[in-house]
Amino acid sequence: MPDATHADGLTVGQVSTRLGVTVRALHHWDEIGLARPSLRTAAGYRLYTTGDLERLHRIVIYRELGLGLDRIRTILDGSTEGSAADATADVSGALRAQRTQVAERIDRLRQLSAGLDRMIDAHERGLLLTVEQQAAIFGPRWNPDWSAEARQRYGNTTQWLRYAENSASRGPEEWQAVADTVADFDRALGDAMDAGVTPGGPEANHLVERHREVFASYFPLTRQMQVCLGRKYEADPGFAAHYDGIRAGLATWFRRIIDAAARAHGIDPDTATWQ
Template sequence: MPDTTGAAGLTVGQVAARLDVTVRALHHWDEIGLARPSLRTAGGYRLYTAADLERLHRVVVYREIGLGLDRIRAVLDDPAVDVPAALRAQRAQVTARVERLQRLGTGLDRMIDAHERGVLLSVEQQAEIFGPAWDPEGPAKARARYGDTTQWRQYAERAATRSLEEWRAVTDATNALDGDLASAMDAGVAPGTPEADALVDRHRAVFAAYFPLSREMQVVLARTYESDPGFAAHYDGIRPGLAAWFRRAVDASARAHGVDPDAATWR
């Protein structure tokens, strides 16, 4: 570093501005003997020479790469310290930190993508997992409708980390539940019976792959299954009347747990 301090040296404020550190940091380094100014004014104010600035510059660089102040002191002053080895060790730590941050960045990209797209699968993968009747525009439509809700955020957070095989497992669990619901209705299982209640509880557990579902929310959702043309077509396509049977099963289970289906809200 060229000597541009002049004969009088630089003040603490000037050094702080030049090295982009705080005056408080310079005072602290002086107090602990890490980087002391060589000069003082008649009034006792610190003045830094070119040699002081050179040492400070090294302190700043070493601190920037993550060395602690005690380690910096040893690197600067202890002749027994193997400086290249110390720096290589620090380099390894920096590399590991960079890799961790890159992984974090990738995760954030997926999180952003999931919030915007919902399902992080290609159109071909969606058709393979969800079946040929799946509408690849469905997640975009859902985001337009529910994107400002807590449940969409929870759904996106789960989707961001879900692999192709995990999506397959979720879909298999959902399909198996749909089949068991249909079988129960075919067998004449009545809403409110232990068997029906077990299926209602299983529905909440399977649905948790998307977001947590309270009993009140389940009542609202089952009502939607019956009233919404798209949902009703899906369930009644499995078995005619399945959407209505499942709503009654959910209502009966809700009542058994102290929830009035007529007053249930999305909460």
């Protein structure tokens, strides 16, 4: 490397400023032989010539297009060997391959954006269904305002977040399957009460476990939380009307079998909390 003066070229710092590339990157490219300065001053400072700058500028362009350093080296160094047609074909092929990767990445990002939009809507609205869809799936007694009321009451809880995550991944068909499962369980409750199933017995306890499994379609339900729900089913006019509409007195019977199962697991229903 010949001795030179600062007038013959640009220092690393000057090139960094001119091209918007970090000094660290320039040093790295020098170390791996991708872009080495052609001159050195008597004091040992490396200087980049006009030709060096042209190569660096091309590196920056290809880097912005997403090409890796090894691929860039092949393009730049390969252009000095063989025919011009071969060099052009190599560059064109690399750029086409990169364009394909970029298009695939854009498609993935669009899908991610759409998923984020659904997640935001589900967190804010709960059900991502029209009023007409809700009525068709959950029946004429369904109140579309219930989801908004639940959001106001439970929107800051972990359970609401899990519910929103589940809701974001469901369409009308998935919600219909959930509604059908709930309806089957409700019928089983009514049939069990009619058959005289005793709270605390094997059949009643099986129904309590089945309730937790069914409810997991919304969010995981601990036994203590289930006790709290059982109390709500009996005390809340809306829930009580739903269960008592299936069988007279079913809301109270349902609460009793939940309480009995909780006691069997060492939980005092009178002191159970939402946890």
